[in-house]
Amino acid sequence: MTGLTLSNLSVYRGPCPVVEDISLNLHPGECVGLIGPNGAGKTTLMRAALGLLPHKGTSSLARLSTAERGRAAAWLPQMREIAWPVSVETLVGLGRTPHLGPGQRPGPRDAAAIAAALARMDLTDFAARRATALSGGEQARVLIARALAQEAPMLLADEPIAGLDPAHQITTMRLFADLAAEGRLVLAALHDLGLAARFCTRLILMQRGRLVADGPPAEVLTPDNLARVFGLRAYMADTPDGPVFQPLEVV
Numbered sequence: 001m002t003g004l005t006l007s008n009l010s011v012y013r014g015p016c017p018v019v020e021d022i023s024l025n026l027h028p029g030e031c032v033g034l035i036g037p038n039g040a041g042k043t044t045l046m047r048a049a050l051g052l053l054p055h056k057g058t059s060s061l062a063r064l065s066t067a068e069r070g071r072a073a074a075w076l077p078q079m080r081e082i083a084w085p086v087s088v089e090t091l092v093g094l095g096r097t098p099h100l101g102p103g104q105r106p107g108p109r110d111a112a113a114i115a116a117a118l119a120r121m122d123l124t125d126f127a128a129r130r131a132t133a134l135s136g137g138e139q140a141r142v143l144i145a146r147a148l149a150q151e152a153p154m155l156l157a158d159e160p161i162a163g164l165d166p167a168h169q170i171t172t173m174r175l176f177a178d179l180a181a182e183g184r185l186v187l188a189a190l191h192d193l194g195l196a197a198r199f200c201t202r203l204i205l206m207q208r209g210r211l212v213a214d215g216p217p218a219e220v221l222t223p224d225n226l227a228r229v230f231g232l233r234a235y236m237a238d239t240p241d242g243p244v245f246q247p248l249e250v251v
């Protein structure tokens, strides 16, 4: 399984860097939450890491050929629009594209990956439904399933649980933690710091394009970082159910 190495990665929008000199080593088996306020640079960092944006410095993923990248990493962008009125199963099946040769039709291995992805996202009963006729949260789950069907060793996801109901937020985060436990690398931009604290093995905190903290959740979600970066005061406790985090007040 492969990891992701970023070395001195910077992205400029005009003269100003919106991601500035970030170096990171992300390893298989890690479920990494990328956190930071709006505009911190989370999306820009992930898109540059994927080679979707011009950047300075290097990303091990961006250096791969397009075909290799399709097999190495699944990408779930923030904007989720399903434009084609195809069935859920067909749409999830698009995740198999990097595994098919030119003109090659999907086989039993692909069908099994699609069925597993549908089941993992609680969508088996939706397989024959038209994807455009689903609710926003259901469509979000379909797009996560498409990324899972890709069976890539890395999953990069931009706010993957936004718009999901609480139960599906928890099951999706648990799924990401399970994927990491299976040996994949998951990097997800998250605004729900409580779920990030509960399910991520590591948090990377960004502010104004820079990396300001990197480590286990308890070491990153400190009162000082929360006040300085998010302008927040929060309650955080270790409980038998794991860490509990609740933002309390803007400071």
Ligand SMILES: Nc1ncnc2c1ncn2[C@@H]1O[C@H](COP(=O)(O)OP(=O)(O)OP(=O)(O)O)[C@@H](O)[C@H]1O
Pocket (backbone or CB within 6 Å): 013, 018, 036, 037, 038, 039, 040, 041, 042, 043, 044, 045
């Ligand atoms: N196409 C663009 N042209 C110019 N500036 C941009 C463009 N896209 C993003 N930016 C700027 O880059 C900075 C980082 O944006 P980015 O989308 O990476 O932040 P983010 O941390 O993902 O934010 P959010 O939590 O709101 O999704 C912001 O200041 C944003 O205004």
